[in-house]
Amino acid sequence: NPVTAVADKVAETVRDAVRPGNEIPGAPGPVPPPLDEPTEPSGPLPPKHDQRGPDTYGPTGQETGVPRKKVAQGGERLTTAQGARLYDTDHSLKAGSRGPVLLQDHHLREKITHFDHERIPERVVHARGAAAHGFFRGYGTASGISKAAFLVKDVETPVFVRFSTVLGSRGSADTVRDTRGFATKFYTAEGVFDLVGNNIPVFFVQDAIKFPDVIHAAKPHPDREIPQAQSAHDTFWDFVTLHTEATHHTLWNMSDRGIPRSYRMMEGFGVHTFRLENAEGAGTLVKFHWKPKLGVHSLVWEEAQITAGVDPDFHRRDLADAIESGAFPQWELGVQTFPDTDDQMFEGIDLLDPTKLVPEELAPIQPIGLMTLDANPSNYFAETEQVAFHVGHLVPGIDVTNDPLLQGRLFSYLDTQISRLGGPNFGQLPVNRTHAPVNDMLRDGMHQSAVHTGVAPYRPNSLDGGCPFLAGADTGAYIEVPVEVPASRKVREAPASFDDHFSQARLFWLSMTPTEREHIVAAYTFELNKCWEQTIKERALLVLANIDGELCEQVAAGLGLPAPGATVPLTEPQPSPALSQLGGRWPSDGRIIGIVTAGDQDLSGVRSVRQAVLDAGMVPLVIAPTGGKLDQDGEPVTVQRTFATARSTEFDAVLLAGAPAPGADASGARDAKVDDDLAAAAGIDPRVLLLITEAYRHGKALGAWADGADVLETAGIAPDAPGVVTTATDPAGVLEGVTELLAHHRAWDRFEPAVGR
Numbered sequence: 001n002p003v004t005a006v007a008d009k010v011a012e013t014v015r016d017a018v019r020p021g022n023e024i025p026g027a028p029g030p031v032p033p034p035l036d037e038p039t040e041p042s043g044p045l046p047p048k049h050d051q052r053g054p055d056t057y058g059p060t061g062q063e064t065g066v067p068r069k070k071v072a073q074g075g076e077r078l079t080t081a082q083g084a085r086l087y088d089t090d091h092s093l094k095a096g097s098r099g100p101v102l103l104q105d106h107h108l109r110e111k112i113t114h115f116d117h118e119r120i121p122e123r124v125v126h127a128r129g130a131a132a133h134g135f136f137r138g139y140g141t142a143s144g145i146s147k148a149a150f151l152v153k154d155v156e157t158p159v160f161v162r163f164s165t166v167l168g169s170r171g172s173a174d175t176v177r178d179t180r181g182f183a184t185k186f187y188t189a190e191g192v193f194d195l196v197g198n199n200i201p202v203f204f205v206q207d208a209i210k211f212p213d214v215i216h217a218a219k220p221h222p223d224r225e226i227p228q229a230q231s232a233h234d235t236f237w238d239f240v241t242l243h244t245e246a247t248h249h250t251l252w253n254m255s256d257r258g259i260p261r262s263y264r265m266m267e268g269f270g271v272h273t274f275r276l277e278n279a280e281g282a283g284t285l286v287k288f289h290w291k292p293k294l295g296v297h298s299l300v301w302e303e304a305q306i307t308a309g310v311d312p313d314f315h316r317r318d319l320a321d322a323i324e325s326g327a328f329p330q331w332e333l334g335v336q337t338f339p340d341t342d343d344q345m346f347e348g349i350d351l352l353d354p355t356k357l358v359p360e361e362l363a364p365i366q367p368i369g370l371m372t373l374d375a376n377p378s379n380y381f382a383e384t385e386q387v388a389f390h391v392g393h394l395v396p397g398i399d400v401t402n403d404p405l406l407q408g409r410l411f412s413y414l415d416t417q418i419s420r421l422g423g424p425n426f427g428q429l430p431v432n433r434t435h436a437p438v439n440d441m442l443r444d445g446m447h448q449s450a451v452h453t454g455v456a457p458y459r460p461n462s463l464d465g466g467c468p469f470l471a472g473a474d475t476g477a478y479i480e481v482p483v484e485v486p487a488s489r490k491v492r493e494a495p496a497s498f499d500d501h502f503s504q505a506r507l508f509w510l511s512m513t514p515t516e517r518e519h520i521v522a523a524y525t526f527e528l529n530k531c532w533e534q535t536i537k538e539r540a541l542l543v544l545a546n547i548d549g550e551l552c553e554q555v556a557a558g559l560g561l562p563a564p565g566a567t568v569p570l571t572e573p574q575p576s577p578a579l580s581q582l583g584g585r586w587p588s589d590g591r592i593i594g595i596v597t598a599g600d601q602d603l604s605g606v607r608s609v610r611q612a613v614l615d616a617g618m619v620p621l622v623i624a625p626t627g628g629k630l631d632q633d634g635e636p637v638t639v640q641r642t643f644a645t646a647r648s649t650e651f652d653a654v655l656l657a658g659a660p661a662p663g664a665d666a667s668g669a670r671d672a673k674v675d676d677d678l679a680a681a682a683g684i685d686p687r688v689l690l691l692i693t694e695a696y697r698h699g700k701a702l703g704a705w706a707d708g709a710d711v712l713e714t715a716g717i718a719p720d721a722p723g724v725v726t727t728a729t730d731p732a733g734v735l736e737g738v739t740e741l742l743a744h745h746r747a748w749d750r751f752e753p754a755v756g757r
Ligand code: HDE
Pocket: 123, 124, 125, 126, 129, 162, 163, 164, 180, 181, 182, 183, 196, 197, 198, 203, 207, 208, 209, 211, 269, 270, 271, 272, 387, 388, 389, 405, 406, 408, 409, 412, 413, 414, 416, 417
């Protein structure tokens, strides 16, 4: 097989390059041979083991039988788009080697023209995202309330999930403070079902007609197009303080939910109330929830900011790496259920108001299935960029409600795909293709890739045998339930129940732990201090006073302004502990453990702890003064990060296996917040001290053995400080202590909240 032959040859060359003796840069020894371009032609390499493309269904949903790992390229030789072989792609066709380029060079024109059109418009919101393939398995527990086939026990349905930020452009940073999108495409046997949700259960506006307003306010200012991917600016705060129905969602954004640690550690919410229907035609109102198996965890703000610069791809990398390493993220899908009453209220909460949630304590979440993401896309553009979600993609057994936000979305998603994907046939793109047979009467249009047969794409017809026939009323997808619509007037208004903008924000605030409250105060203080207009800050304080007096006072103190009093009566809701992220024990799968070594000390300890981290389903990254391999005893250990490339934000915990002396390139760290003189006096590389002090400040677990304890001492970290493991003398014992700490995500007792005690 020519493909594997080339792969073997490349692997062989790589092996040659790292043979013992070649591996430590700067060490004397043979110079590694350059990686030659293969001289024999071969077919394209298949996707890597962790990658998968969309299933190979035809443009109209028929199974093509083409193997799943099929790649877009074929043959062994470079060709034009029409398949003509090329003998040169490095030189334009010219009138002499120094002469002008000829217009007749079709290959040049085709290559450049295609390149000129490689980009499509980015999504107007949720432009930055990352996605993965996986599958959903129903528990069967929902079959009593929904006839949807994919919810039946043990039915396995392929899915494609795209996570996103909302505000930033396609190239913006992952770790900004923002809501995250959580959109799932289920390729069910009855057609595509899209659950297009967020990681926050409520929304800024109650009516879709306000969506352009909130997005215009939150996007960069139209004059200079700054700031990118952030809400910390005047127009955002201008809008959300004037339009107080945004208060609840804004509070969630200012909480730790706005800076998730990982896409794998986020909840997902359908936000709106949906209506399920069972085989008997009975309806149940539901809210959808995705619960991550790894728990809900966040970054701390300084960490999020540093990461946005050091690794803007942090979340996207985290998702892809976890899947590649076999730590497949999982979420349980659950529903809160409510009786389908005429008023569509539950315990005084209006189920049609998307700025309200229903506390889990009032309506527990009932699990209905499990989703596992087990493959990375093979091509970002073809899949992650071109995937087109639409809240109107529904299957029998799932229906919408009259939530005015949802009703507007039913229009928007189809409309936006037409401009973004260049026409009405985006459903035929491989990632969007349904796995159910399609027999529509839609024809032609830009990018039509199906070859329809027959002469009668209309109904009724006799020429195509009357085809296609209609489904029975009980098997159709859209459930037009004949619910009573109360006789009414045509109005542009919201029901009175939509007027309460503060009570649930207060519920959220009161449900937070002191540490979480402190983070919220800090977030408001940061964002509002970034605003220019004094009136906006003052108006924001008025809004905060209507949530909670202490919240308002703390933020006012940070802004240097007086705290106003509330203008509405403050309610006293029962707190909902389920809204807090803190507490509980969680699996440490896929957590990233940095192992700092001086390179010339205790290599066997490093090797054994590295293996133990792997065995525990976590990811070890060895950090040493220089790259290459560490080798004292013929069993080399690969270095993944150097002191110059490692930053604390990448790690969930750091283990110190030694006290590295300053490296020759350490002066690059001069600007770091570490006392260089102190480091020099102690003989420790300042970048290692920066790594440790930062990790400590961010509440991360630290462990040290042997000389590693000297680093802690020089950094001023007590050996018995919270979240520090130094008592065990062997690396295995230290790792055990650190893994126990990771079950709580951070060493929370290192923070001393001043708020809400
Ligand atoms: Fe969206 N939203 N949205 N949205 N939304 C889009 O569709 C819109 C809303 C959400 O990964 C757009 O394909 C309106 C709520 C996600 O491809 C657009 C309103 C929720 C994604 C659009 C809302 C969401 C989008 C832009 C107010 C959570 C990314 C590109 C009525 C329940 C999907 C696109 C992906 C994307 C419109 C409000 C979630 C313009 C008009 C509420 C996760 O159609």
